[in-house]
Amino acid sequence: MNTENDPDKFRIIVSDWIEQNYPAELRQAPGADGQDPRQSKPYEQAWLQRMAEQGLLAPTWPKEYGGAGFSADQARILSQEQRRAKVRAIPISAGLSLLGPVLLEHGTPEQKSQHLSKIARNECFWCQGYSEPGSGSDLASLSTRAELIGEEFVVNGQKIWTSHADDADWMFCLVRTDPEASKHEGISFLLIDMKTPGISVSPIRLISGPSAFCQTFFDDVRVPKENLMGHLGQGWTLAKQLLQHERQALGSIGRGDARRALTLPELAAQEMGTDDLGRIADPGIRTQVAQCELDSLALRTTMSRSADEARAGQSGGHIASMLKLYGSELTTRRHELMISMRGADGIGWEGPGFTPAAMRTTRQWLRAKGNSIEGGTNEIQRNVIAKRVLDLPE
Ligand SMILES: Cc1cc2nc3c(=O)[nH]c(=O)nc-3n(C[C@H](O)[C@H](O)[C@H](O)COP(=O)(O)OP(=O)(O)OC[C@H]3O[C@@H](n4cnc5c(N)ncnc54)[C@H](O)[C@@H]3O)c2cc1C
Numbered sequence: 001m002n003t004e005n006d007p008d009k010f011r012i013i014v015s016d017w018i019e020q021n022y023p024a025e026l027r028q029a030p031g032a033d034g035q036d037p038r039q040s041k042p043y044e045q046a047w048l049q050r051m052a053e054q055g056l057l058a059p060t061w062p063k064e065y066g067g068a069g070f071s072a073d074q075a076r077i078l079s080q081e082q083r084r085a086k087v088r089a090i091p092i093s094a095g096l097s098l099l100g101p102v103l104l105e106h107g108t109p110e111q112k113s114q115h116l117s118k119i120a121r122n123e124c125f126w127c128q129g130y131s132e133p134g135s136g137s138d139l140a141s142l143s144t145r146a147e148l149i150g151e152e153f154v155v156n157g158q159k160i161w162t163s164h165a166d167d168a169d170w171m172f173c174l175v176r177t178d179p180e181a182s183k184h185e186g187i188s189f190l191l192i193d194m195k196t197p198g199i200s201v202s203p204i205r206l207i208s209g210p211s212a213f214c215q216t217f218f219d220d221v222r223v224p225k226e227n228l229m230g231h232l233g234q235g236w237t238l239a240k241q242l243l244q245h246e247r248q249a250l251g252s253i254g255r256g257d258a259r260r261a262l263t264l265p266e267l268a269a270q271e272m273g274t275d276d277l278g279r280i281a282d283p284g285i286r287t288q289v290a291q292c293e294l295d296s297l298a299l300r301t302t303m304s305r306s307a308d309e310a311r312a313g314q315s316g317g318h319i320a321s322m323l324k325l326y327g328s329e330l331t332t333r334r335h336e337l338m339i340s341m342r343g344a345d346g347i348g349w350e351g352p353g354f355t356p357a358a359m360r361t362t363r364q365w366l367r368a369k370g371n372s373i374e375g376g377t378n379e380i381q382r383n384v385i386a387k388r389v390l391d392l393p394e
Contacts (some may be wrong), residue, residue, distance in 0.1 A: 001054045001068060010074055014081045021050045026088055044090050048122050057096055058120040061104060065112060066120025076308060094163075095119040095126030099172050102242045106230045111191065115170075128246075129159040129173035129192070129216060130239065136161075137380050139174070140183045140236060144218060146175035146190060148225060148232075153177070153190060155198075155221040161374075165201045165214035168194050172242075174235050187235035191227040198222070207366050246375040247324035264334060265289055271341040285341060292334050299327060318388040325381040328371040335365040 001017060004010040025043040051057050054068060059075040061067020070078065100119050103111060118124035135142040144157025155175055165171065171192045178186035192199070198221035204213040230238050262270065265280065268289045273281040280286040306319050338361050339346035348354040348362055372378045386392040 001056070007073065007077060011077050011081060014078050015085070017054070018081055018085045018087065021047070022085060022087060023047050027086075048090060048092070052121040055120065057092065057122055058100060058116075061100070061116065061120055065104070065116035066118075072312070079304070079307075092122060093119070093125045094128050094172075095124060095170070096122065098128065098242050098245050099126055101245055102238055103229065105241075106234075106238060108226070108229075110226060111229065115191070124170060125164065125168045127162050127165045127168035127171045127194075127214075127216075129162055129165075129171045131161045132158060133160050137377055139239070140187065142174055142176060142187065144173070144175050145179070146177050146188065146223070148177065151225055153223045153225060153228070155190070155192070155218040155223055157218050159216040159218075161204075162201075162214045162216045163212045163374075165194070165216045166203055170194060171216070172229075174239055177232055177235075181233060184236045185233050187239070188232050189229045189235040189238045190223055191229055192221070192223050193227075196221050196223065206370075209363060243376065244320045247320035247381070264292055264338070267338060268341060285337070288337050292330070292337060295330055295333075299323070299330060318384055321376075321381040321384040322389065324375060325378050325385070328378060331368050331371050335361075335368040339365050 001013065004013055023043040023046060025041070026047060048057065052066070055061070055063060055066060056068055056078065058065075058067040059070040059078050060072065061069075063069040068074075095115075096119050100116065103116060103119075107115070115124065119126070129144075130139060130142075132142050132144060144155065144159065146153040146155045153175070155173075157175070159165075159171075159173070162171070171194055173190045173192050174187055175190050176186050177188040180186070194201075198219045200217045200219070201214045202217075204211060204215060206213060268280045268285055272285050275281045280289060303323060306323065309319075342348075342358065342361065345354070345358060346362070348358055350359060376384075387394070
């Protein structure tokens, strides 16, 4: 895409491109095609492909790494035009949203040329190997061991809650390389090809049904030493940097679910009926829906302001914890409201009388409980805010 310097001309180029390329199917409400809105569709993939061909999945990355080479201002114009055209957010791999920015900054030239273009083209699927059975909130206590023997690390141990490990091509993984060093300093950051012999993955079933969760086991897995990102013992610093991206991305969940068939007000009108003025009939529900919508709008506005500040280099890093905490609490509130609107049927699971749409609401409510845990629990976010933002004593 032409990176025209005049912002007004650039805006027209971007908006014309979206108009010509955004698939008609995605302009309809999710679910209008009669298919499960949670499943990936060929037209969604086609849209990602078109975006990727222009570098628009990673707009500020250099063109040589599959990005569009946009300046921060141009990237902001792109996201404004996407919002204006009501372009839906489609879930993308952890490679693009989490690993990419850190790899761009800390990867070796070889690592960047091996991985970044594939990530930017959405061709390579990454998973995140952080949590272990004994190390979640206290992640720095992790014990998966990587011993440097000759030209290779030999990795032994176990990761848990590894989302999509069974589909992933690669994992970015925290390992302990120095058991004698203090717990934060003995950690390194490895890029691991999931096809390497010795890796086994087993899926985990959740309360909401089959899930993307897996356990990942490492049994004498040999990883070339060139796959170390950063230097030996720098893993904790890189991990924290990556978590900021994760928390920011997770906060955006509270803005609403792009794959939901009906918006919250539409769902409320359907469930509760409407009065003569076309308003949601139940005044109590109406107030709660209005509050959720206003809070979502406030979150969206704060997120875009914070993104602008980050692009201008003015970001206080821990804003991500605040957005993640608020976004996940808002998500919980939205789901609880949806469930309560369905009265006694709200906890329907299966069997006669429960439509697939109703069961989806129940399962999404259960799945949303995970938002307060993934990427660091809400209690941990509160600790971070207390310490780093409010400067409260330990
Ligand atoms: C949907 C989802 C997706 C995930 N995907 C991944 C993934 O892809 N890769 C990955 O590596 N991990 C993943 N995780 C794991 C996630 O990062 C951990 O579950 C999380 O960090 C919490 O760790 P834990 O489950 O061990 O809980 P624990 O750390 O055992 O915490 C248990 C409870 O104690 C509280 N607690 C713990 N320490 C403190 C403290 N210091 N102060 C106050 N309260 C505290 C916690 O808030 C929590 O309520 C995912 C989790 C979920 C839910």
